[in-house]
Amino acid sequence: MSARAASPTGSWQGWVALLGLLAALLFPQVVTGGDRTYLIGFGSYAVLAALTMVAAALAGLTARPSGVGDTVIFAGLIVCAASVFVLLPPVAERASGDGGLAATVGFWALVIAAWALAWLLVRRLAGVRAERTGGAMLLRIVVPLIFGATVICLWEVLVRGFAVPFVILPPPSAIWARILASVPTLWVDFQQTFLKSVLAGYAIGCLSGLVVALAVDRIPFLKRGLLPVGNLVSALPIVATAPIMVMWFGFDWPSKAAVVVAMTFFPMLINTVTGLAAAEPMERDLMRTYGAGYWQSLFRLRLPAALPFIFNALKINSTLAMIGAIVAEFFGTPIKGMGFRISTEVGRMNTDMVWAEIAVAALAGSAFYGVVALIERAATFWHPSFRQPSVEG
Numbered sequence: 244m245s246a247r248a249a250s251p252t253g254s255w256q257g258w259v260a261l262l263g264l265l266a267a268l269l270f271p272q273v274v275t276g277g278d279r280t281y282l283i284g285f286g287s288y289a290v291l292a293a294l295t296m297v298a299a300a301l302a303g304l305t306a307r308p309s310g311v312g313d314t315v316i317f318a319g320l321i322v323c324a325a326s327v328f329v330l331l332p333p334v335a336e337r338a339s340g341d342g343g344l345a346a347t348v349g350f351w352a353l354v355i356a357a358w359a360l361a362w363l364l365v366r367r368l369a370g371v372r373a374e375r376t377g378g379a380m381l382l383r384i385v386v387p388l389i390f391g392a393t394v395i396c397l398w399e400v401l402v403r404g405f406a407v408p409f410v411i412l413p414p415p416s417a418i419w420a421r422i423l424a425s426v427p428t429l430w431v432d433f434q435q436t437f438l439k440s441v442l443a444g445y446a447i448g449c450l451s452g453l454v455v456a457l458a459v460d461r462i463p464f465l466k467r468g469l470l471p472v473g474n475l476v477s478a479l480p481i482v483a484t485a486p487i488m489v490m491w492f493g494f495d496w497p498s499k500a501a502v503v504v505a506m507t508f509f510p511m512l513i514n515t516v517t518g519l520a521a522a523e524p525m526e527r528d529l530m531r532t533y534g535a536g537y538w539q540s541l542f543r544l545r546l547p548a549a550l551p552f553i554f555n556a557l558k559i560n561s562t563l564a565m566i567g568a569i570v571a572e573f574f575g576t577p578i579k580g581m582g583f584r585i586s587t588e589v590g591r592m593n594t595d596m597v598w599a600e601i602a603v604a605a606l607a608g609s610a611f612y613g614v615v616a617l618i619e620r621a622a623t624f625w626h627p628s629f630r631q632p633s634v635e636g
Contacts (some may be wrong), residue, residue: 256360267353267356316363331399331400334403341404357396362393365389410593410594432600436582440496445600469511470516481502481506499580501572565608581600584596
């Protein structure tokens with residue numbers, strides 16, 4: 244991947260990583276867990292690992308990103324993270340017992356070093372501009388993956404290292420285990436909430452918002468009368484409208500879809516009306532000069548100009564729809580659905596199942612948003628926001 248640096252990125256993260264690694268070496272701690280004894284500091288493996296991590300920290304002190312430096316930092320990050328997770332079981336055992344945390348100074352220094360190396364790597368990669376499309380796409384994937392993996396790993400280490408009660412916050416490993424053990428239940432809930440309530444409400448709400456926006460654009464007096472009413476409806480709290488929808492449409496998914504329609508209608512309406520007014524006056528004058536009527540001007544000029552606004556509403560609604568459907572299920576639903584499962588398992592103190600449902604909802608919402616973004620890119624490739632910046636030789 245051919246790339247160049249956008250700006251110098253040598254920063255304090257390299258110094259934090261270096262100081263953390265030196266602290267881990269200066270305070271070697273023996274931590275006993277079960278039948279095994281772990282040494283934080285010098286040892287047959289620790290010497291090689293320490294040299295690798297120190298080299299990574301020193302590479303982070305360079306002024307500009309480079310392929311070799313970033314590779315060394317990545318290798319140091321992997322070794323540092325592996326060392327943390329090798330030492331985590333006995334540290335967690337000691338934290339939950341009577342030993343306290345005093346004997347794990349080197350471990351926490353290693354955790355800080357790993358966090359600094361991850362931050363440094365993400366910052367350096369984010370400061371790189373790829374000259375090729377494949378390299379740019381790879382960077383767009385790698386940077387959020389490293390950032391997300393860092394957050395999940397820190398979550399696991401902090402929760403287990405400080406012996407946080409399971410009821411308050413379970414570690415990601417326990418949530419993943421619950422997901423694997425509850426696939427049939429999660430699939431039934433996903434079908435009820437996403438495949439029925441979310442998709443149906445999203446389609447109806449967005450389509451009706453688009454149609455009403457075209458009517459508002461065609462009939463000017465509707466802009467003064469309908470938009471304030473739509474603003475009023477969108478300001479209604481979901482906890483007030485959801486029970487009413489349940490009374491009107493029953494306990495099954497149609498009432499949840501109705502809540503989603505109410506939440507997604509107004510963003511589509513406002514964005515489409517704004518987008519239809521985005522065409523330049525000179526462009527409109529040119530269409531009139533060529534004798535174009537209202538509908539010709541709408542489909543050939545104004546509606547294409549409004550596509551970025553319409554897709555913006557579609558992306559906003561992709562997350563609002565999931566939120567609306569899940570919250571609506573708190574107020575009456577059959578014995579299935581993500582919202583029903585969350586409210587039920589919270590009462591039973593099964594927080595791992597609650598977080599499993601949250602994880603599935605987050606993944607589904609993110610995937611839905613990504614699909615809409617891909618369609619937007621294919622439909623509005625001509626828009627300036629998708630043009631690659633010129634790269635100097």
